[in-house]
Amino acid sequence: MSSTYLIALGSNRRHHLYGRPQDVVxxxxxxxxxxxxxxxxxxxxxxxxxxxxxxxxxxxxxxLSSELTPTALLAALKHTERAYGRRPGQRWGDRVLDLDIILWSGGVWRSVDLKIPHPAFTQRRFVLDPACTIAADWRDPLSGLTVAQAQARLTRPRPLPR
Structure with missing residues (x-):
């Protein structure tokens, strides 16, 4: 049975074959x-x-539409990160490639190594801004908000404190 996934990609280090981070992505x-x-x-x-x-x-x-289960897809994404030169290191440090499963058509997934929806995606513009261009109507199964609504909440102007 095929599932649909929203995958976030990021890079901030050059790759010896692909070059600049945007080309890595x-x-x-x-x-x-x-x-x-x-x-x-x-x-x-x-x-x-x-x-x-x-x-x-x-x-x-x-x-991505895939026959892979969430855990099988996670393993494939981690293998890809390693093939691009990603090494274990400092959390939120510089990296050649980061691949994260954000949402899944099956709703919620919880295991030791994987949580879907991604626990922090609604607080990350670097995930929501690109995701909004391709999956604006996809709903977070936990909050019920669409990707566009989560982005709007994160980016809306707020009054300055008095």
Whole structure:
């Protein structure tokens, strides 16, 4: 049975074959086609560093239709990260490639290694901005908000404190 996944992609380090981070993300989008059918690709955007990272990121998103289970897809994505040179290291540090499962057509998935929906996706513009271009109407099964609504909540102007 086929499932649909929203995958977030990010890079902020050059790759010896693919070059700049935005080109790493584009190449990784092509690699993800090995796991099913990529039905939509978001434009790659530049975003500010987060946490311990020192360099700007290139971020994107894609929608994948796949026969893989969530755990099998996670294993395939982690294998791809390692093939691109990702090594275990500092949380939120610089990396050649980061691939995360954000949403899944099956709703909620919880295991030791994987949580869907991704626990922090509604607080991350670098995920929501690209995702909104290809999956704006996809609903978070926990909050009931669409990707577009989550993005609007995150980006809406707020009054300055008095």
């Amino acid at each position: 584009l190449a990784a989008m092509e690699e993800c086609a090995a796991f099913g059918t990529v039905t939509a690709r978001a434009p790659v955007i530049a975003t500010a560093p987060m946490g311990a990272a020192q360099r700007r990121f290139a971020n994107g998103a894609l929608v």
